[in-house]
Amino acid sequence: MKCLDLIRTTFLCLLFQGFANECQAQGKFKIDGTATGLSDGKIYVFLGKKIDSVQVTKGKFQISGELEEPVEFIAVAKHSDQRKLVKGTCATLYIEPASMTLQLNGSDFAAAKLKGSKSQDDVYRYNAITDKIILKYKKEQDHFDAVRKKYNDAAAAKKSQEELEAIKEEDQKARVALEPMYKEYQNASVGFMKENPMSYYSMHLLISNSRFLSYDEAAAFYKTFNPLYKKSVLAKELEADIEKMKKGVAGAQAGTFNTVDINGKPIKLDDFKGKYLLVDFWASWCVPCRKGNPHLLKLYAQYKPKGLEILGVSDDDKDHDKWRKAVEKDGIGVWRHVLRGLQYKEGTYERINIDKDISEGYNIHVLPTKILVDPNGIVVARYDGGEEDDKKMDADLAAIFSGK
Template identity: 30%
Template sequence: MKKLFAIVLLALPMAVHAQKVKPNVHVKGTLKNIKDTLSIIYANYSANGKRVVDSANVVNEQYAFNINVTEPVRVQFSAKNAANKKARLTQRNVASVFIEPGIINVASVDSFTNVSVKGSKAHIEFEKLNLASKPYESQMQELYKQYSAYSKNKDKVATDRVEASIDSLDEIQRENVYGTYLKKNPNSPIALYTLKTYSGYELLVDKVEPLFNLLSSTVKSSPAGLEFKAKIETAKLTGIGREALDFTQNDTLGVAVKLSSLRGKYLLIDFWASWCGPCRRENPNVVKVFNQFKDQGFHIIGVSLDQPNAKEKWLKAIHDDQLTWTQVSDLKYWDNEVAKLYGIQAIPQNLLLDPDGKIIAKNLRGEALGKKLESIFSKQTNVKSEVQSKGK
């Protein structure tokens, strides 16, 4: 289910504390009639390719942030309840605001999420986009509730039906909301953000590049624009029909494994990690398919995005999930060299290669992988039968 995986596992770089540089954005926040007693406000945003987390104390129902960014950026503000410092964050104390260079006034009235923003044209456009998305998001939340209920009852037929509905609604929302907005507002200060939302974690070049080309030259040449352009180029190199980019990474014993050395079989490059819940839930499906087709010319190379100093967790997951195929990792988390080479922004993800090393399918999960391999190997069997019949 593309939408579900994108929400759960959208990849972000590791967070760092705000650096001491000259700020050009001054956020002034005020709280009024808030039921909770809020003590600390956190600001979570992306700047210069890194995720930044900063904090500010609430004094007399006010807080302030000085931020250095050169382009409009979406900041997620979250509030800590002074009465219960260990309480987990909830939707009622999280708010998203688009900031840009200048003085930004953010006022929360009655609830932390009920914000009004002054001084940011980008946020005005952000609100327009959210308003257009609201009907779809309401439908999506209802579908998620149904999916959760059916999953608890282990009703596979119903969950499959809801999955299809979620993917269909997601596609409609992308085109009707984000695609339409971009075509009408290519010079919008949130155009690049909208394009990123439209593209999701699996960037489809044929759909995304034409929209990127609509953006203004200023947006395209911005740091974030150049970064996104690089992702498009990576997606071109890893698209279906292209020869898989070769790489070398060490296995569990520290022995270097080169991708091209595994040619001659249908090969699945499987990106996963021991800490990734959806990956671990998908592993039984992969194990089943591997055992079914391994003697017919199918193999897997798992590329783990496990964290530094977490080799034991990686090895334990391999053992517990009975992953008996080739496993490699550099234990660099999201900085895994192979993941960066292939533009992986979320896991689980996979690519299916033919015996010559060409990519023939991507992100086959659940029954889809088994069906694809069944189709491949049944055709091979039919061809062999025909050849044998002609030989007689």
């Protein structure tokens, strides 16, 4: 799967080619390759949108071309058909406008060794760190895979609901056991970015880890990065993403809105001034959201007398009936409800009136997400991480209202 990821990064350049001169030529590159365990024939190089075949003769081959960015991502692969690129048949590499060498092993492309690219050297250094983490959690990972397989087998054999539920519980435990591994991964990424701000790979790590960082943290990292790379398409994408992180997080101004509620009454953010407001982003079709409603009802009963309001913002613009039914069925009509305001140009999926979409003002990616806003309209906290985050919400509310 890793091979496919490159398409994302390299494709972007092509998209922007129509505009400005985002993709000016950055220079020529050359890779002298030696291959073991490969008979004479073709291998394939994916660069941007292009797939080139390269002839291997007596264990030697050469790849050359021109780069449009200071660093680009290529894949050297056994097949030209991407669906055949399973593990070991593809090497992904960061290359630079330079003269490089590549050592390729026919039985395991992923073990290819590129020399002469600083960016790829950084990847190797980073991988050495994460390899250790993978090794440390091998037992937990194997167990997780085994439980997954057990579930899939049981489901295929049409085992009873109870049996499947029991395996699901095991699966949940196996997942929890892997959590420290992800934490270590995160720490490794952050550590690498701190120590190697000039590395192109740090930009990649910031993109994949921004989810765990606050706006301030991400912006601070970005500031330290290499100015040479800040003109790249990857950097522009990163900048836009960091900008979005300002919304809907602690310390930010809550996104304003001005619409009508489920009963046709006008409603705006200012109406909630002076009270704590929990904005619940949900939808009638979102099972995890619906599951959380009984708990929200409990919180509402407990804290409403002390000054808490809840506003349901639903992703049901397409089908208002479903929305109304869900509100009624779950008995959550005790607090106010609005639609997020998602609109498409008729007959297309082209979005219109994005400034009226309440979700935009809070940078919502998953449902449920809950945002706690203080009496002055400032975001206090964001809860979008599942069960653990729900516990944090409970604790925050308890702390806020303890003295009241």
